[in-house]
Amino acid sequence: xxxxxxxxxxxxxxxxxxxxxxxxxxxxxxxxxxxxxxxxxxxxxxxxxxxxxxxxxxxxxxxxxxxxxxxxxxxxxxxxxxxxxxxxxxxxxxxxxxxxxxxxxxxxxxxxxxxxxxxxxxxxxxxxxxxxxxxxxxxxxxxxxxxxxxxxxxxxxxxxxxxxxxxxxxxxxxxxxxxxxxxxxxxxxxxxxxxxxxxxxxxxxxxxxxxxxxxxxxxxxxxxxxxxxxxxxxxxxxxxxxxxxxxxxxxxxxxxxxxxxxxxxxxxxxxxxxxxxxxxxxxxxxxxxxxxxxxxxxxxxxxxxxxxxxxxxxxxxxxxxxxxxxxxxxxxxxxxxxxxxxxxxxxxxxxxxxxxxxxxxxxxxxxxxxxxxxxxxxxxxxxxxxxxxxxxxxxxxxxxxxxxxxxxxxxxxxxxxxxxxxxxxxx
Numbered sequence: 001x002x003x004x005x006x007x008x009x010x011x012x013x014x015x016x017x018x019x020x021x022x023x024x025x026x027x028x029x030x031x032x033x034x035x036x037x038x039x040x041x042x043x044x045x046x047x048x049x050x051x052x053x054x055x056x057x058x059x060x061x062x063x064x065x066x067x068x069x070x071x072x073x074x075x076x077x078x079x080x081x082x083x084x085x086x087x088x089x090x091x092x093x094x095x096x097x098x099x100x101x102x103x104x105x106x107x108x109x110x111x112x113x114x115x116x117x118x119x120x121x122x123x124x125x126x127x128x129x130x131x132x133x134x135x136x137x138x139x140x141x142x143x144x145x146x147x148x149x150x151x152x153x154x155x156x157x158x159x160x161x162x163x164x165x166x167x168x169x170x171x172x173x174x175x176x177x178x179x180x181x182x183x184x185x186x187x188x189x190x191x192x193x194x195x196x197x198x199x200x201x202x203x204x205x206x207x208x209x210x211x212x213x214x215x216x217x218x219x220x221x222x223x224x225x226x227x228x229x230x231x232x233x234x235x236x237x238x239x240x241x242x243x244x245x246x247x248x249x250x251x252x253x254x255x256x257x258x259x260x261x262x263x264x265x266x267x268x269x270x271x272x273x274x275x276x277x278x279x280x281x282x283x284x285x286x287x288x289x290x291x292x293x294x295x296x297x298x299x300x301x302x303x304x305x306x307x308x309x310x311x312x313x314x315x316x317x318x319x320x321x322x323x324x325x326x327x328x329x330x331x332x333x334x335x336x337x338x339x340x341x342x343x344x345x346x347x348x349x350x351x352x353x354x355x356x357x358x359x360x361x362x363x364x365x366x367x368x369x370x371x372x373x374x375x376x377x378x379x380x381x382x383x384x385x386x387x388x389x390x391x392x393x394x395x396x397x398x399x400x401x402x403x404x405x406x407x408x409x410x411x412x413x414x415x416x417x418x419x420x421x422x423x424x425x426x427x
Contacts, residue, residue: 039102039162041426046111049095050421053403055354056088057380060412071412079128087121087380089347089354105162109171113156114178117323118149119352126187144186146351149211150322151178152264153232154240166247177236177264180209180320185277187307197282202309204277207318209236209266214275214312217305236272238264240322253331253341260322267317274315281306323347323354337364354379358386358403368392376403381415397424 063078064071098111126143153176160169185204191197206214213221240262246255266272326348331341340361347354356378364370374386388401402408403418411417 041100042102043427044100044102045425045427046095046098047423047425048421049093049098049423051091051093051419053092053416053418054088054090054411055356055378055380055416057083057086057415058088059415061410064412082124082127084124085121086124086127087119087352089119089379090117091347092116106159107162107169108159109156111156112154114151114153116149116151116179117347118147118181119323119347119354120145120147121352122146141189142186143189145183147181147183148320148323148349148352149179149181150264150320151180152176152236152238153178158242160244165249166245168245169243171242171244171259173240173242173262175238175240175262175264176232176234177209177238177266179211180207180236180264180266181211182207182320187277199280199282200307201280202277202307204310206275206277206310207266207273207320209268209272213273214310217308235268236264236266238262251333253329253333255327255329255331257325257327259325259327261324263319263321265317265319269316272317274313274318275310276313277309277311279309281309321349323349323352338362356403362388372401374403376416378416384414384416386418395426397426398422399424 058078058081060071063074063081065074065077066072093113093115095111095113098109098113100107100109122145123142125141126145154173156171156173158169158171160167183204183206185202187204188201190199190201208214211222240260242257242259242261244255244257244259246253248254324347326344326346328344329341331339333339338361341359343358343360345356345358356376358374358376360372360374362370362372368391370388370390372388374388376384376386378384384404385406386401386403387405388399390397390399390401399420399422401420404414404416407414407417408419
């Protein structure tokens with residue numbers, strides 16, 4: 001049961017605390033940066049760039065209790081804070097030694113990075129039923145959590161072409177998948193008038209590579225990898241590509257990027273597993289009242305195992321698609337040293353969508369420093385004030401920005417946490 005607890009705790013912490021773009025497009029995700037390159041370089045190197053973004057309908061502090069150096073999920077608090085619609089979205093990227101080479105209106109780029117993304121969405125009635133038993137059940141309910149998580153290494157190679165005041169670019173990325181988790185489908189629950197008999201129609205697929213091995217609720221192996229600790233083997237190979245471009249018309253600057261179009265094929269022998277739960281089961285209810293205490297670990301009745309009903313399939317490989325990201329940005333250069341605008345970010349697949357809208361203003365106070373302010377709202381929260389600072393030392397540029405400045409000091413205390421650290425050297 002402890003392994004099951006740690007698994008849920010990790011998924012909760014990941015999607016609530018972890019965003020990123022590739023190095024070439026970080027300026028699109030960072031609304032404080034100038035959008036048009038000065039092209040005053042032959043070679044530009046980014047030793048490292050780190051970007052973390054997480055947003056959730058929950059505030060982590062409100063549904064967890066402190067436990068040593070981590071936080072432990074509190075079922076009672078979770079039940080209290082659960083709404084009709086709930087969810088979370090997160091991304092992380094560590095980009096290492098990205099380079100750009102400029103030659104005759106062409107910019108070639110090569111880079112390597114470690115990335116992760118995850119999201120979940122679920123309805124409140126399902127949570128209330130699982131935690132509260134029959135007391136949280138309507139005559140007909142659907143428990144349909146949607147959970148997706150992927151982490152991978154990627155080697156990106158690309159180029160962009162300048163046409164006077166416009167440019168177009170293409171980026172290709174060879175991917176080595178590290179971890180994958182998917183829970184897709186639903187448990188449709190129907191009860192009679194007096195809730196004496198409850199029928200569950202199951203149609204669920206669970207996939208996992210290098211993350212979860214499931215036998216039953218008391219026998220789950222969960223071994224996540226930290227960034228850059230898993231060997232690069234290309235056992236789980238994938239291919240992604242990005243399209244992006246921009247133009248400047250007078251004082252107006254427009255940019256558009258569509259990224260992470262493609263797939264990862266997961267095929268890692270004994271570490272790639274698929275489970276399914278099909279058919280109908282009838283039972284007389286469950287009682288998880290002990291889960292409402294502050295203790296995360298509790299005894300589950302056999303009926304819960306029957307509800308889940310996961311059985312391992314013969315599948316040895318499968319394919320996953322990542323969220324397609326869209327950045328659409330407008331900037332107005334009021335003066336040479338002051339600009340303002342709006343940045344729209346979307347992350348989409350066939351069943352889930354995340355958005356973030358940022359309105360920003362940026363001011364250059366000297367040749368060596370730029371400062372900015374931003375107001376942003378997204379799918380889960382409407383009040384976030386961010387800031388940025390970018391400092392230049394001759395050919396070296398350092399940047400620090402956030403979409404929610406107070407969350408830097410208390411990342412578990414707000415619905416949105418975001419930080420972006422950038423480095424750049426020009427030759």
